[in-house]
Amino acid sequence: MANDTAVRVAPARFRIPSKLFPYLLSLPALLVCIGILIPFFTAVWFSLQRYRLSQPWNRGMNWGENYLNFLTDPSFWNTLQVSLVYAALTVGLELLLGLGIALLLQKRTRFNNFISIMLLLPLMTAPALAALMFKLMTNPNFGILSYFAQVLGFENMRWGSDPSTALLTVVLVDIWVYTPFIMILLLAGLRSLPTQPFEAAALDGVPRLQQFWRITLPMLLPYILTASLFRLLDSIQQFDIIYAMTQGGPGDRLMVFQVEAYLNFFQSTNVGRSAALLLILWAITFFLSNLFIKNWLRLRERARGEA
Amino acid sequence: MHHYSPLERVLRGVALTAIVIFFMFPIFWIVLMSLQTNETILRSPPSMVFEPTFSNYAAIIAGRLDSNVASMGIEFMNNLMNSIILSVGSVTVALILGVPAAYAFARHKFRGSEDIAFTLLSFRFAPPLLVLLPLTMYFQQIGLADTYLGLIWVYQLICLPLILWIVRGYFEDIPQDIEHAYRIAGHSWFATFRKIALPLAGPGIAAAALLAFIFAWNNFIFALVLASADKQPVTVGALAFVTASGIQYGQIAAAVVLSITPTLALALYAQRYLVEGLSLGAVKG
Numbered sequence: 001m002a003n004d005t006a007v008r009v010a011p012a013r014f015r016i017p018s019k020l021f022p023y024l025l026s027l028p029a030l031l032v033c034i035g036i037l038i039p040f041f042t043a044v045w046f047s048l049q050r051y052r053l054s055q056p057w058n059r060g061m062n063w064g065e066n067y068l069n070f071l072t073d074p075s076f077w078n079t080l081q082v083s084l085v086y087a088a089l090t091v092g093l094e095l096l097l098g099l100g101i102a103l104l105l106q107k108r109t110r111f112n113n114f115i116s117i118m119l120l121l122p123l124m125t126a127p128a129l130a131a132l133m134f135k136l137m138t139n140p141n142f143g144i145l146s147y148f149a150q151v152l153g154f155e156n157m158r159w160g161s162d163p164s165t166a167l168l169t170v171v172l173v174d175i176w177v178y179t180p181f182i183m184i185l186l187l188a189g190l191r192s193l194p195t196q197p198f199e200a201a202a203l204d205g206v207p208r209l210q211q212f213w214r215i216t217l218p219m220l221l222p223y224i225l226t227a228s229l230f231r232l233l234d235s236i237q238q239f240d241i242i243y244a245m246t247q248g249g250p251g252d253r254l255m256v257f258q259v260e261a262y263l264n265f266f267q268s269t270n271v272g273r274s275a276a277l278l279l280i281l282w283a284i285t286f287f288l289s290n291l292f293i294k295n296w297l298r299l300r301e302r303a304r305g306e307a
Numbered sequence: 308m309h310h311y312s313p314l315e316r317v318l319r320g321v322a323l324t325a326i327v328i329f330f331m332f333p334i335f336w337i338v339l340m341s342l343q344t345n346e347t348i349l350r351s352p353p354s355m356v357f358e359p360t361f362s363n364y365a366a367i368i369a370g371r372l373d374s375n376v377a378s379m380g381i382e383f384m385n386n387l388m389n390s391i392i393l394s395v396g397s398v399t400v401a402l403i404l405g406v407p408a409a410y411a412f413a414r415h416k417f418r419g420s421e422d423i424a425f426t427l428l429s430f431r432f433a434p435p436l437l438v439l440l441p442l443t444m445y446f447q448q449i450g451l452a453d454t455y456l457g458l459i460w461v462y463q464l465i466c467l468p469l470i471l472w473i474v475r476g477y478f479e480d481i482p483q484d485i486e487h488a489y490r491i492a493g494h495s496w497f498a499t500f501r502k503i504a505l506p507l508a509g510p511g512i513a514a515a516a517l518l519a520f521i522f523a524w525n526n527f528i529f530a531l532v533l534a535s536a537d538k539q540p541v542t543v544g545a546l547a548f549v550t551a552s553g554i555q556y557g558q559i560a561a562a563v564v565l566s567i568t569p570t571l572a573l574a575l576y577a578q579r580y581l582v583e584g585l586s587l588g589a590v591k592g
Contacts, residue, residue, distance in 0.1 A: 021411075021415070022411040022412075022414070022415035022417040022420065023411075023417065025407040025408060025410060025411035026407070026408035026411045026412065026420075026423065028403075028404045028407075028408070029404045029405060029407075029408035029427065029467060029471065030408075030423065032404060032460070032463050032467060033423070033426060033427055033430070033467075035460070036430060036438055036463075036464060038445070039437075039438045039439075039440075039441035039442045039445060040433075040437060040438055040441075042441035042444075042445075043437050043438070043440065043441050046441065100322075101326055104319060104322060104323055104326070115323065115326075115327060117575070117578045118327065118330070118331060119326075119327075119330050120574050120575075120578060120581065120582075121330070121331070121334060121571050121574060121575075122330050122333075122334075123574075124521055124525075124567075124570045124571050124573075124574040124581075125334075125525070125567050125570070125571070126524065126525035126526075126527060126541075126542045126566070126567065126570070127525065127527065128525075128527035128542045128543075128545075128546065129525075129541075129542060129545060129563055129566055129567055130333075132545055132546065132549065132559075132563055133333050133334075133336075133337050133563055134333065135549075136337065136340065136556065136559065136560060136563075137333060137336060137337075139556075141349060142348050142349050142350075142351070142353065142556070144336055144353050147351070147352060147353050176329070176330065176333065179330075180330070181585065184582055184585055185585070188582070233432050237434050237435075239435075239436070239527075239528050240527040240528060240542075243527075243531075244527070244546055257434070258434055258435075258436050258528075261434075261436050261440075262436060262532075265436075265440050271440070274440060275437075275440070275441075278434050278436055278437040278440070279437070281434045281437075282433055282434055282437055285432050285433060285434060286429070286432075286433075288432075289429055289432040292432070293425065293428065293429075300476070
């Protein structure tokens with residue numbers, strides 16, 4: 001192998017066995033990685049215990065009881081439902097909007113590039129601070145969005161503090177922050193598509209709407225899948241926006257997994273239940289992330305092949 | 308190339324205008340708010356005509372908040388400093404740990420290398436609280452609780468996978484022949500890494516570092532769980548500020564503007580790197 005000759009020719013001062021060498025290079029990163037695996041296994045262990053910080057005398061293994069209790073626990077099913085609805089709504093709407101914007105900006109003009117750069121700004125805003133901005137904008141006393149709602153005839157629209165509009169409010173913030181992410185990925189995808197199929201279709205007089213359904217969308221599908229899976233993974237674990245906006249309220253209207261687990265741990269100090277909740281969330285994300293990584297690697301291979 | 312009919316052109320214009328307004332308006336509005344006193348903020352109906360004042364910023368920078376009711380100290384500049392320390396520190400550590408590892412993963416297919424790389428990547432997707440909650444207990448035991456060092460270590464959860472995966476892609480793109488030629492000319496492995504591989508992967512490293520910085524800066528949950536008031540970055544600090552100051556809306560807006568300016572400025576300054584990094588090397592745009 002060329003690699004071996006190269007090693008032999010090189011001056012031998014400190015000769016580290018070449019088999020060990022790559023391990024040595026990645027060792028520091030590995031150590032950090034191991035340091036993170038320990039708390040993970042601790043969490044698994046906690047999830048199998050009856051463990052409340054307020055009742056240290058009562059601590060003990062109860063094996064699967066925390067998980068079994070979920071079956072008959074309405075607040076668990078509420079958490080699962082709210083998390084799934086939030087993830088589906090945000091990713092679905094962001095995908096539609098992101099695809100629409102990417103199609104509008106497809107042509108490489110100076111103006112389009114300028115707009116796509118401006119649209120990066122929401123994505124670079126911390127989600128917790130974005131929620132804070134929208135909280136100010138929806139303040140009943142002076143919020144500009146409350147004012148617009150009033151002008152449009154929605155008197156007393158209370159946004160995040162009303163159970164009927166709370167979900168809509170946090171979804172709106174999520175869309176504001178994350179649509180540009182999907183837009184950027186799809187725009188890069190659109191611009192990398194080969195032009196020949198479109199030229200051929202135009203010569204044959206295929207209507208543009210049909211070009212979109214028959215050519216653009218199928219060719220863009222790998223990008224759409226990668227972008228949505230990535231967003232889905234993040235969205236099902238959303239914490240920042242919801243916690244900063246309403247802390248899961250009003251009532252339990254927005255108690256998604258991580259907010260519920262956080263409050264379980266710090267407010268009701270129920271460590272066992274909190275850990276079990278997080279492990280169920282982890283199982284969901286583990287499944288999704290395997291799908292995502294497979295998809296992403298395929299896309300990388302393709303991009304590499306074409307490059 | 309296709310030409311648009313006049314009707315289409317109008318529709319596209321309307322759609323683009325609506326999009327730009329939707330995504331730009333909140334930033335624009337919060338900047339306007341930060342330049343007003345509470346009296347003009349609370350006017351109804353809201354109006355864009357007012358005499359701009361920098362008193363909100365002055366109050367935050369001076370660290371004193373005076374109203375006609377009471378006077379209170381604010382720690383916001385401290386939060387800003389913490390954000391800088393945590394973000395710069397985490398990215399530096401992640402680069403030192405991540406770039407050599409990325410090189411090892413790209414150049415040597417060693418036993419278990421794929422598994423390790425995937426494990427690191429999967430950290431990016433695991434629920435952060437799963438690790439954070441047990442970690443609060445460990446940190447108390449080993450004395451890392453409420454230290455910059457402890458926080459920077461945890462921030463590697465975000466920064467390290469990002470650097471590792473983006474930079475690895477760039478190293479893989481460098482033809483091995485160039486490195487071999489340089490080594491055959493008698494240079495050591497380290498010289499090859501430093502003189503050939505690092506400069507060629509430079510843009511990728513810059514993109515990864517930039518993204519890691521922004522994600523570290525924007526992080527909320529790590530510091531919320533692990534940091535007490537004097538170590539909190541702006542994301543957590545701004546929220547605490549809202550609770551503390553209550554109705555000082557102008558100052559809250561000014562604090563938000565100060566908190567988001569660094570990342571927005573960086574994004575505008577280095578947008579080309581950013582777009583490249585964001586697509587995670589998946590699509591070469």
